[in-house]
Amino acid sequence: MINLLVLPLLIPLLTAALLIFLAKSLKAQRILSVISAIGTLTASIILLLTVKKNGIQTVNVGSWDAPFGITLVSDTLSALLVTTSSLITLCVILYSIRSIGTARERFYYYPVVQFLLVGVNGAFTTGDIFNLFVFFEVMLMSSYVLIVIGGTRIQLRESIKYILVNVISSALFVIAVAMLYSVVGSLNMADISQRIAEIGHLPILTVIAVLFLIVFGLKGAIFPLYFWLPGSYYAPPVPILALFGSLLTKVGVYSILRSYSLFFYHDQAFTHELLGILAIITIIVGCIGAIAYWDVKKIVIYNIIIAVGVLVFGISVATEETYKGTVFYTIHDMIVKAALFLLIGVMIKITGTSDLRKMGGLMKKYPLLGWTFLVASFALAGIPPLSGFVGKLLIVRGGLAEGEYVGSLVVLLSSLVVLYSVIKIFMNGFWRAPKDYPGEENQPVMSLWVPGAILVLASAFYGVGAELMYPIISQATDALVHPAIYIDAVLKE
Amino acid sequence: MEILMSIVIGALFASSVYLMLSKSLLRIIIGTGLLSHGAHLLIITMGGLKRGAAPLLGEKAASYVDPLPQALILTAIVISFGVTALFLVLAYRAYQELGTDNMDEMRGNEAND
Numbered sequence: 001m002i003n004l005l006v007l008p009l010l011i012p013l014l015t016a017a018l019l020i021f022l023a024k025s026l027k028a029q030r031i032l033s034v035i036s037a038i039g040t041l042t043a044s045i046i047l048l049l050t051v052k053k054n055g056i057q058t059v060n061v062g063s064w065d066a067p068f069g070i071t072l073v074s075d076t077l078s079a080l081l082v083t084t085s086s087l088i089t090l091c092v093i094l095y096s097i098r099s100i101g102t103a104r105e106r107f108y109y110y111p112v113v114q115f116l117l118v119g120v121n122g123a124f125t126t127g128d129i130f131n132l133f134v135f136f137e138v139m140l141m142s143s144y145v146l147i148v149i150g151g152t153r154i155q156l157r158e159s160i161k162y163i164l165v166n167v168i169s170s171a172l173f174v175i176a177v178a179m180l181y182s183v184v185g186s187l188n189m190a191d192i193s194q195r196i197a198e199i200g201h202l203p204i205l206t207v208i209a210v211l212f213l214i215v216f217g218l219k220g221a222i223f224p225l226y227f228w229l230p231g232s233y234y235a236p237p238v239p240i241l242a243l244f245g246s247l248l249t250k251v252g253v254y255s256i257l258r259s260y261s262l263f264f265y266h267d268q269a270f271t272h273e274l275l276g277i278l279a280i281i282t283i284i285v286g287c288i289g290a291i292a293y294w295d296v297k298k299i300v301i302y303n304i305i306i307a308v309g310v311l312v313f314g315i316s317v318a319t320e321e322t323y324k325g326t327v328f329y330t331i332h333d334m335i336v337k338a339a340l341f342l343l344i345g346v347m348i349k350i351t352g353t354s355d356l357r358k359m360g361g362l363m364k365k366y367p368l369l370g371w372t373f374l375v376a377s378f379a380l381a382g383i384p385p386l387s388g389f390v391g392k393l394l395i396v397r398g399g400l401a402e403g404e405y406v407g408s409l410v411v412l413l414s415s416l417v418v419l420y421s422v423i424k425i426f427m428n429g430f431w432r433a434p435k436d437y438p439g440e441e442n443q444p445v446m447s448l449w450v451p452g453a454i455l456v457l458a459s460a461f462y463g464v465g466a467e468l469m470y471p472i473i474s475q476a477t478d479a480l481v482h483p484a485i486y487i488d489a490v491l492k493e
Numbered sequence: 494m495e496i497l498m499s500i501v502i503g504a505l506f507a508s509s510v511y512l513m514l515s516k517s518l519l520r521i522i523i524g525t526g527l528l529s530h531g532a533h534l535l536i537i538t539m540g541g542l543k544r545g546a547a548p549l550l551g552e553k554a555a556s557y558v559d560p561l562p563q564a565l566i567l568t569a570i571v572i573s574f575g576v577t578a579l580f581l582v583l584a585y586r587a588y589q590e591l592g593t594d595n596m597d598e599m600r601g602n603e604a605n606d
Contacts, residue, residue: 182539
């Protein structure tokens with residue numbers, strides 16, 4: 001099945017088109033969304049197994065041969081990320097059915113979520129730098145709609161800033177692509193890599209690399225460019241926040257990982273050093289935010305920034321071991337962040353507030369919620385045998401082996417801060433004297449808890465079954481360490 | 494020709510930055526429009542201007558213009574067109590809801606939520 005890797009893009013795209021016509025019937029929308037999300041997940045799992053067995057899969061769109069047409073490339077890394085995104089989207093849709101509210105559902109919430117999945121999966125799958133821009137735009141357009149859907153005051157106010165930041169970064173992306181094209185004369189990522197290796201290292205390439213770093217850093221929220229994230233992500237309701245927090249920033253990180261391992265690896269003394277410094281500051285800034293706030297949403301939002309810092313640090317060291325750690329940690333972080341957002345969403349639904357000081361005593365009435373939250377927190381902080389541990393272990397060990405002591409130490413210490421920040425939620429939200437919250441009986445707590453629990457379970461399996469995942473992760477890393485594998489697969493004919 | 498284009502692009506970027514730094518929302522949106530125009534001109538310039546005949550089969554010429562930047566620019570124009578339209582609608586909606594188009598009054602703080 002040569003077109004298999006198009007399915008994770010095609011299924012959500014067609015579903016979204018269909019769902020627009022079904023806007024009147026909420027029931028049909030919900031059922032179709034869930035079925036399509038399951039379909040996308042199944043297709044991506046089959047894709048992952050195929051890639052694992054047969055190596056990198058490519059499709060030349062419109063049968064234009066590789067360096068000239070647009071190529072879709074699915075290596076193990078992108079198949080893994082596509083699978084994870086599809087799983088998260090499925091859980092978020094399940095969660096949304098009982099929580100997002102009929103007004104938003106009527107205004108095309110489900111189609112837009114599907115479009116977002118098209119953009120995210122496309123960005124992970126494409127092998128063409130301009131096509132990456134297009135999929136970024138698909139993703140961003142959907143996120144513009146999602147961030148403002150419902151039209152509350154805070155959403156309108158924050159969405160304007162979010163759009164402005166992203167319009168500027170899109171313009172920079174176009175500029176960066178134009179400059180890269182004028183130097184290299186190709187848009188196919190494999191071909192770019194090959195040509196850069198041929199022409200050797202030019203100073204302008206370092207400039208372009210930094211320009212791309214600014215573009216992807218704005219999406220991924222690394223240090224000087226993260227300023228928009230806490231405000232904008234705070235505005236939309238929890239399911240949308242879960243989608244944004246787990247998928248959008250990781251697309252930025254993935255793009256940095258892909259471009260810096262595939263073609264911008266010739267001037268590591270400058271580019272990767274810069275990446276390392278930014279990563280460390282990102283972690284520190286995220287830590288300060290995570291400790292400072294008493295608002296559950298804000299605490300987890302700042303944890304996104306910490307995780308991005310850890311991942312970027314892994315990329316900056318650029319050895320086989322840290323790449324493995326980065327890949328492992330990316331998947332872990334996507335799953336566990338989505339789980340945490342969905343679980344705090346349940347807490348917010350029960351208590352009617354996101355302020356920790358007004359919560360308390362949830363453990364008495366909702367023990368299951370409490371324990372799943374605790375497992376998710378431990379996984380986030382990286383307590384063995386849960387999934388955060390393996391990724392961080394690999395990143396830190398790789399960092400120490402390369403003599404990056406400061407960065408490795410910051411990553412280790414950040415785990416303590418992460419643990420403190422989420423345990424603060426646990427202690428204040430679930431312990432203390434139970435309180436009565438008006439309207440809590442009417443909340444469908446169990447059905448809201450299930451999607452979060454599925455993700456926590458997935459994260460636990462991912463951590464405990466790290467031994468099983470390891471061959472897949474190392475296969476994903478091979479293409480990052482040896483760009484030749486990726487190039488050969490794309491340009492083989 | 495390329496030098497001239499570079500000056501035009503630079504002027505576009507400069508004016509867009511100036512506009513985007515102002516407080517009025519409408520000026521900011523016009524600024525983003527100019528920024529994307531600058532970026533599009535940059536693409537077309539980067540492909541090289543007037544280097545040969547039109548890239549059509551049957552045209553007999555020693556050299557052809559690279560058609561790719563034109564395909565890219567078309568895509569980028571359509572995207573920025575869509576985003577600008579959305580942005581304008583959103584700005585109007587925000588103006589209705591918040592009663593201001595001054596970015597200073599749109600700061601996020603607890604008193605304002």
